[in-house]
Amino acid sequence: MTGGFDLVVIGGGIIGCAAAWGAASAGGRVAVVDGGDADDRASNGNFGLLWTQGKGVDAPPYAAWTRRSAHLWPEFAAALAEASGIDFGFEQKGGLHFVLSADEAARRMAALAPPGSARDDFAVEFLPAADLGRDIPGLGPEVFGATFCPRDGAVNPLRLLQALRGALARANVAVFQGRRADGIRATGGGFAVSVGERQLSGARLLLAAGLANRELGRGLGLELALFPQRGQLLVTERTPPFLPWPGTAVRQMPEGTVLLGSTQENVGFDKSVGVAGLAGIAQRALRLFPHLGGLALVRSWACLRVMTPDGLPIYEESPRFPGAFAAAAHSGITLAAVHARVLAPAILAGGLPADVASFAAGRFADWQPHDGGPEH
Amino acid sequence: MFGRLSGDDGEASGRVEIRVDGRPVAARAGDSVAGALLAAGVRRFRRSPVTGAPRAPYCMMGICFECLVTIDGQPGRQACMIAVAPGMDVRTAEGDPDRD
Numbered sequence: 001m002t003g004g005f006d007l008v009v010i011g012g013g014i015i016g017c018a019a020a021w022g023a024a025s026a027g028g029r030v031a032v033v034d035g036g037d038a039d040d041r042a043s044n045g046n047f048g049l050l051w052t053q054g055k056g057v058d059a060p061p062y063a064a065w066t067r068r069s070a071h072l073w074p075e076f077a078a079a080l081a082e083a084s085g086i087d088f089g090f091e092q093k094g095g096l097h098f099v100l101s102a103d104e105a106a107r108r109m110a111a112l113a114p115p116g117s118a119r120d121d122f123a124v125e126f127l128p129a130a131d132l133g134r135d136i137p138g139l140g141p142e143v144f145g146a147t148f149c150p151r152d153g154a155v156n157p158l159r160l161l162q163a164l165r166g167a168l169a170r171a172n173v174a175v176f177q178g179r180r181a182d183g184i185r186a187t188g189g190g191f192a193v194s195v196g197e198r199q200l201s202g203a204r205l206l207l208a209a210g211l212a213n214r215e216l217g218r219g220l221g222l223e224l225a226l227f228p229q230r231g232q233l234l235v236t237e238r239t240p241p242f243l244p245w246p247g248t249a250v251r252q253m254p255e256g257t258v259l260l261g262s263t264q265e266n267v268g269f270d271k272s273v274g275v276a277g278l279a280g281i282a283q284r285a286l287r288l289f290p291h292l293g294g295l296a297l298v299r300s301w302a303c304l305r306v307m308t309p310d311g312l313p314i315y316e317e318s319p320r321f322p323g324a325f326a327a328a329a330h331s332g333i334t335l336a337a338v339h340a341r342v343l344a345p346a347i348l349a350g351g352l353p354a355d356v357a358s359f360a361a362g363r364f365a366d367w368q369p370h371d372g373g374p375e376h
Numbered sequence: 377m378f379g380r381l382s383g384d385d386g387e388a389s390g391r392v393e394i395r396v397d398g399r400p401v402a403a404r405a406g407d408s409v410a411g412a413l414l415a416a417g418v419r420r421f422r423r424s425p426v427t428g429a430p431r432a433p434y435c436m437m438g439i440c441f442e443c444l445v446t447i448d449g450q451p452g453r454q455a456c457m458i459a460v461a462p463g464m465d466v467r468t469a470e471g472d473p474d475r476d
């Protein structure tokens with residue numbers, strides 16, 4: 001038995017790492033078990049946006065949870081950069097969603113900033129193309145404008161993960177990398193996790209294994225309505241800076257590459273890329289920025305979102321085995337700060353924060369498990 | 377800094393002449409453009425479009441995209457993934473590469 005951890009986290013993607021670092025920062029003794037490179041890993045292939053715009057339009061608790069994370073991000077980012085010594089490109093000076101017609105603009109603004117909505121720092125405003133053109137050279141003639149939220153931002157998601165792993169090591173978190181949790185057992189007052197020959201014992205357990213949470217949860221009496229949704233992405237060669245804000249379909253990284261994405265496809269556990277999906281992304285990008293047509297594409301890839309039927313996260317504590325928790329979200333980058341600063345300390349203390357009460361797994365009691373195939 | 381392991385200057389494998397920023401450069405058949413340029417003393421392949429910093433090949437296997445040059449008029453080609461061909465015209469970001 002390796003043991004006496006306050007918290008054992010299964011899964012070392014962004015959710016597991018953020019929670020583990022948050023729990024360790026709050027004084028807990030923490031272990032992380034993170035599977036192999038062949039696993040589905042949303043944290044290794046995403047767009048890296050810290051996004052509030054449009055989140056929770058019909059779900060106020062989700063809007064509030066997302067905004068809470070956005071508020072926590074500056075402190076979280078500074079502390080993590082300090083703890084890890086790694087610059088992960090955190091920025092939070094606004095984000096854009098481009099629209100191509102007056103109609104699209106009107107529909108989006110009606111949803112995101114209806115009359116009477118709060119004029120706080122999350123207020124979305126519409127920027128017409130003429131205004132955007134002053135700051136964004138090469139904006140295509142078809143662009144009608146963009147919605148802008150000053151609280152949106154971005155990180156380099158791979159460096160964020162690297163920073164968290166570095167910070168975990170420095171915080172003396174026991175990280176078992178390239179190892180799967182093969183068995184989980186409730187021991188009465190705690191949990192025993194077998195990792196190969198080794199047994200880890202923890203007072204509390206957090207399942208943060210992305211899509212694998214569905215399988216792992218079953219053993220703990222947790223029915224988690226999770227399925228994959230494929231996103232394909234493209235990245236261009238480096239080009240001189242032209243886009244000072246990240247956008248939903250296009251963002252220029254500090255190094256000059258341009259990230260283009262991403263499809264939303266229900267094709268099960270299929271991570272292949274295809275010309276049809278990639279061409280659609282490229283065509284949309286060319287309407288926004290015709291000059292991208294001259295750039296070489298250096299890579300394309302696909303990654304699976306950790307999706308729920310209503311698109312909102314799931315946070316749950318096992319009713320059968322109190323102390324065993326599960327967390328899954330398809331905006332794990334955006335929510336990293338609130339996971340570290342609010343979710344993790346609460347779990348360490350033995351319960352879920354009140355903020356997430358409406359994200360319980362039980363809301364999908366009628367869900368028929370599926371793998372997100374085309375019929376869904 | 378870089379030299380060929382054997383003294384063979386192409387007698388055995390066949391000599392290929394290319395042009396690098398207007399200068400004639402002798403390469404060996406089968407060389408990648410990046411290999412030929414490094415052997416010929418070219419140190420700066422491109423410049424970062426963001427900072428202007430000089431860049432040179434890093435991975436030599438098609439992954440890092442640090443070796444991009446203009447080949448026969450087409451910019452942004454991966455020098456490490458393309459074999460030299462007789463008369464090939466290669467332009468580095470420098471136009472006038474330094475040799476050390």
Ligand SMILES: Cc1cc2nc3c(=O)[nH]c(=O)nc-3n(C[C@H](O)[C@H](O)[C@H](O)COP(=O)(O)OP(=O)(O)OC[C@H]3O[C@@H](n4cnc5c(N)ncnc54)[C@H](O)[C@@H]3O)c2cc1C
Pocket residue numbers: 010011012013014015016033034035036037039040041042043044045046047048049050051179180181182208209210211212216230231232233261262303304305306327328329330331332333334335
């Ligand atoms: C195309 C795309 C674009 C996205 N863009 C954004 C964005 O812009 N902003 C944003 O906020 N979010 C974005 N997301 C979502 C974000 O990437 C995910 O919400 C997040 O990565 C989920 O992290 P996770 O830790 O839950 O899962 P994962 O990253 O999948 O990690 C799960 C981990 O669990 C491990 N594991 C599995 N089984 C076991 C086991 N038995 N034992 C031990 N370990 C195990 C795996 O090895 C893996 O490392 C995007 C997703 C996609 C696909």
